[in-house]
Amino acid sequence: MDTSTKPRFQFRLRVYRDSTIAIGPGKIALLEAILDAGSITAAAQRMGMSYRRAWLLVDELNRSLREPAVESAAxxxxxxxxxxxxxxxxxxxxxxxxxxxARAAAAEDIAAMAGMLAD
Structure with missing residues (x-):
């Protein structure tokens, strides 16, 4: 049985404020899920996290920005x-x-690195 998989290259940009990740891949994915689902609760469920965890991430993101990324609707x-x-x-x-x-700029190096990986 062949268990090899195609290599996956992933950029994970994080913006720190002191020791806090102000903006990162998880918070962006959560924003996208909220945009799609219409609520923190539904977004959290889709992402397999607790409502509390999602709310804390949103709160941390909002506090890191000059203007909020997420607001509660009446x-x-x-x-x-x-x-x-x-x-x-x-x-x-x-x-x-x-x-x-970043992906486009690094495409040549990514292809070369992928070629160096064992099958």
Whole structure:
């Protein structure tokens, strides 16, 4: 049985403020999940994390920014939810852009390194 897998190269940009990760891959993925799901609760479930963990990550992200990336929406017939702000959307866009730029810039080196790996 062949257990070899194709190598996977992943960029993991993190922005630190003191010892805290202000912006990182998990927080960006959480923002994207909130954007898609419409609430922290649903996003946390989709990502397999507790609501408390998701809320703490959102709170840490919001406190790291000048303007919040996520805001609570007022409850209505469906109980409200969570909104990713324009700042949050811009943060996602720029983070993903940096990843794509880095991947493109490193493509030749990545291909060479992949060629060095055992099958």
């Amino acid at each position: 409850g209505g017939a469906r109980g409200g939810g969570t909104v990713v702000t324009d700042v949050g959307r811009e943060l996602i866009r720029r983070y993903r852009s940096i990843e794509a730029t």
